[in-house]
Amino acid sequence: MIIHQNSRAPQIRRALGLWLFLELALIIVSASIVSAQTPTGSIVGTVMDVQDLAIVGATVTLTSEDTNASYTANTSSVGTFQFSSLNYGLYKITVSKTGFKVYVVSNIKLDAATQFSVPPIVMEVGPVSDRVVVEAGSESVNTANAEVTGTVEKKQIEDLPILDRNPLATLY
DSSP states (O other): OOOOOOTTHHHHHHHHHHHHHHHHHHHHHHHHHHHHOOOOEEEEEEEEETTSOBOTTOEEEEEETTTOOEEEEEOOTTSEEEEEEEOSEEEEEEEEOTTBOEEEEEEEEEOTTOEEEOOOEEEOBSOTTOEEEEEOOSOOOOOSSSOOOOOOOHHHHHTSSOTTOOGGGGGO
């Protein structure tokens, strides 16, 4: 009995090993790209008085107008505050400090993976029972870089002229 060895067997094993290596590399790269994408954003701002001096230790309360979840921070030694890892949606900021009128900024629209910079909050001297209310309904302009972002709402996807309402179908 004569046994013939296939001379192509090492080449096939090498090609299979290379294919498995490339598949594994693709999975690792894909996982790192997916984990790098973040659906959260942040809101930052500065609190000062009418003489443009920083108000240190003011209480800043951020409230989600969608879920009513509330977060609190104090302004820093230079009057700044920051809220990170926020879900997209509408928010309201309330700033209070003894000796100043309460300042409220509502209708802050935070898109996914963006940073919203609240215009400087200028607090007026007065009783805490008085309130200054500001609507932040205008669109924010990104001055940090040329990146253009936005949130695609469910209604926009439903209105697409696609038979199966799958937004990925537009990529084919």
